[in-house]
Amino acid sequence: xxxxxxxxxxxxxxxxxxxxxxxxxxxxxxxxxxxxxxxxxxxxxxxxxxxxxxxxxxxxxxxxxxxxxxxxxxxxxxxxxxxxxxxxxxxxxxxxxxxxxxxxxxxxxxxxxxxxxxxxxxxxxxxxxxxxxxxxxxxxxxxxxxxxxxxxxxxxxxxxxxxxxxxxxxxxxxxxxxxxxxxxxxxxxxxxxxxxx
Numbered sequence: 001x002x003x004x005x006x007x008x009x010x011x012x013x014x015x016x017x018x019x020x021x022x023x024x025x026x027x028x029x030x031x032x033x034x035x036x037x038x039x040x041x042x043x044x045x046x047x048x049x050x051x052x053x054x055x056x057x058x059x060x061x062x063x064x065x066x067x068x069x070x071x072x073x074x075x076x077x078x079x080x081x082x083x084x085x086x087x088x089x090x091x092x093x094x095x096x097x098x099x100x101x102x103x104x105x106x107x108x109x110x111x112x113x114x115x116x117x118x119x120x121x122x123x124x125x126x127x128x129x130x131x132x133x134x135x136x137x138x139x140x141x142x143x144x145x146x147x148x149x150x151x152x153x154x155x156x157x158x159x160x161x162x163x164x165x166x167x168x169x170x171x172x173x174x175x176x177x178x179x180x181x182x183x184x185x186x187x188x189x190x191x192x193x194x195x196x197x
Contacts, residue, residue, distance in 0.1 A: 029171055033051070038074070049076075050074050093117075159192050165189065
């Protein structure tokens, strides 16, 4: 997909492009990483958006009635009468806050005493919007899997994966929790013809 021009597109398109690129790069199942609308209490209008992981029913039969939704970040568009450009208020998990501060030192980060979450204030027409969302979504996704409780040792394909020197699992969203897969990604191969540990 061609790079979008910030002045020809909306911030929602930019977030969706970042999501699509991350999902392709991570080989996630189609539709498993999405921008979803959060409705107001009266269900009459969209109050904010969340970048969320929608886990498909996998292994099959575990959750046949739907997809589990796990929000990674929340985004709220705020309009002010004094400024014609909307400000995006983006929740930043504490676990990636130091990385965000280091990568985007000029970004306004606000944490109120009454609010446990730090929020980034970004102009909707900011030139770094694509880079910002790509970095934040990927960082939160990595932390989500690193800190997740769904970890497992390996699946039945460990020898095939060892020979290929990479994970061959059919569902890369599920496979992100494979401990052996993380060893393979670091070049540590425990089985097969390529064994080096």
